Amino acid sequence: MDRAQGGIEDWITRQKAVSEAALRGAISREDLTHERKGFGVTIRPRRGSVLASPVSAHYDPDPDYFFHWFRDSAVIMEALRVSEEISSANALFADFIRFNDDLRHLNGAEAPSREASTAPEFQQYLRPPSDLAAVHGEDVSREARVNADGTLDFTRWARPQKDGPAARALTLARWWDRIGPDIRPTALDLIVEDLHAIRSHLDEPSYDIWEEELGDHYYTDLLQCAALKVAAVLFTKLGEPGSAACDEAAERLEDKLARYVCDEGWYHSRLPTSGTDERKCLDMATIFAVLHSDFDDGRHSVLDPSVQATFLRLEDHFAMAYPINKEGPGALAPAMGRYPGDHYFSGGAYYFSTFAAAEFHFTLALATSLGARLPITLANRPFLLRCLGEDLVAADCAVVRPSPEVSERFLHRGDAFLKTARAFTPPSGELSEQFDQTDGRQTSAKDLAWSHAAFLTATHRREQARAAARNEG
Template identity: 45%
Template sequence: MTFSVASQQDPAFEPWLERQLSHSASAMLASISPVSLVKHRPGFGQTLRPLVGAVVASPVLGNYDPDPDYFFHWFRDSAVVIDALRLLYVERRIGDEALQHLRDFTRFSLALNGLDGRAVAAVQGRRARVAPELLQYLREDHDLARIHGDAVVAETRVNPDGTLDTLRWARPQHDGPPLRALSLLRWAAAGHLDAALLAEVTPLIRFDIDFTLRHWREPSYDIWEEESGHHYYTLRVAGAALAEGAAWLEGLGDTTQAQRCREESQAVLRLLDDYWVDERDEQDDRDATRGYYRSRVLADDRPSPKALDIAVILSAIHSLGTEAAHGPADPRMQATLARLDALFDAAYPINHGRAAGRGAAMGRYAGDVYCSGGAYYFSTLGAAEFCFRAAAMGGDARQWLERGDAYLATVRAYTPDSGDLSEQFDQRSGAQTSAKQLAWSHAAFISCASARRIAGAACQAPRGR
């Protein structure tokens, strides 16, 4: 794309993008239906053989040695991956095997709805198979016994063999169903599904929309599975799923449910308006974008050090609504990105004195202590994608494209020649840390590259007066 400043300054930039896109496509596909892998958790008496249709967060078999154990089917991560799979299919980087992956994912997901924790809790000797020092991580029977019906898809994650996760974790989490609905609705809207596959996908879309209608007002854990409350990210994707679901239901002739979805989606957006933190002072109250969208509202409205969180930016690119509000074209959302950029620019040593043309390596929130505490590939790629989406929606397109390419240049600087992407790259050394070959990292690259192409085409298209 000749508009790219990065391309003009470095002729190797575009070839790198293409190579990395090919590698990320192959690496992400390794997490879908990884049936050749077997995961042993001997301390818990578990041997897991993934089923067709499962999507593991990472196909690398870590055991906190030091790589974390990400051999689970996360509802959120799997939805992000299946949406990136759609992009690969639309752009003809993968053939009809993508449709089989979608069919397998749909069947696997629907089968999960039949899980019942009461049966698991009733198994005799369940605790005897667990090493004594690991019993502290095992869920209690009363906790498992609550998991049936809607509670299954609020589990955050399940084992890739289609069984419930019996380990203690942050639950419930309500972002999975709306994200999955959004991914499937996009598959359906693109017209790529034949009647048979559409008939299989439809019940899952309906389930996810209905779940979202029933539960979006309830507190749940945030995208990072750390704090329970009401979260901008979860609410934003819920609102988007209900809005797109309304249009889909309207097309099916279900006008009553479509109207309900539309009304609830508008209620979500009105609620999110109140997440704006106005930082104007008495001396200068003219700038209505001086502030940021806070990421969460906790019980009793107690403050959280994680209020400024990249999750808000990720919600904009995962939702992709047509309205400006709470999306990349929203000046307040753009102000939130600016605040996050300044935060990580100051906090991360690798951002100090960085080369010209590179953007800030981005993390999650201030004071993050998980593994290296950031930076994160999906955060930095998410910031880049946000810029490309903003460019495509008008405004100062060239400036947004330059900003997006600057974030991508930073990703390039900390990506090895192999193209492998972990979850994090260390904020001091830039070395890869946390889970290796994270499917979400590769999906984020695929989505970012697609957004960049869309932005380029939009900027080169003739515009009317």
């Protein structure tokens, strides 16, 4: 092991301890309070809630992320599942199930009015009472978020958000074998309700993963498809009804997902409409969709040539767009953001995007160690050449055959993205949402749980890939 490799190993070990502590610090934080003074309320998290960020902020300048997001909480709990060092993981997940079960009983028509307690300058941010009153039953899970105390979010926000039920159902199904028998009926009820919500609103538009644009989105549709497929297998295993309905809905989504491939052979992140920002058709959300869905092979997996072509375009964009990628660690593997033209806070690099880039390559390393072949097309050849080199991607070949060298080069490329993230991570291991594209300073929400979760899932996949590579060798 060379000194550079030893350095990354030591950093991973240290950062794991920090990130695992950060996950614990986001879940069931009953000891915290958060005042939303402009609205005259104090939020005290309930057991089982998952905070996107436990740091109290009020857009001063950091954003207020003291909420339980449905999608984020599922991502964080998935990271908890693969973090074996967190001994209390099963108990925390049981609390998460109970908290989500209680949310099913929320009724916006019974929510207290906030107008009297809200300052005049904050009235514009209040949700219309009629909009809030319409939220009940399975519609609660199509909210983007709820307050950490288990009440409905009374502020204006992007709704509906259809990836929430899909993300939660996937996480519950993947945890299934570790869920205690006493809480399994509740978990099954949640999965059934989430799948019903997906099927009932299959053809309706949704806001995207970034909660900015209403329409049809690759991330949402692929996550829903994955949830339907995983649930169908679980229902069959348990002898529960619903497998056929899930399979039918998944087939409809598969037909729709084929429409996201553009003429150049890469995936658009949204289906164009009159109000679509064309720059956002290239979006890291596509890669998150593939990683969160986690298909083993075929279309919409890391082995899909169109997915690889999409990643290459994203990498090339951020390599050119961000000054921090012109020299230093970012020159070898760029710090990754969300999409071209992003102006949210610094509009810069995101920790979870850069860790996702690493996880993408580690997943390819794992797949090839397990025997996967890589088709070579006009669209993905440049990606394969960048990762593997001309000696492994011959001009006259139509496929890259698995070998220890192929797996090792994907591992090396994934480590390059980890090293870029490490270069912009302070010695404390704290991970905000973004780091500035010009000087690398941390910006936006502090101690973002998703940033830590993305590190943990990436390094878990790295460990899997390295173990498979050892067996392969």
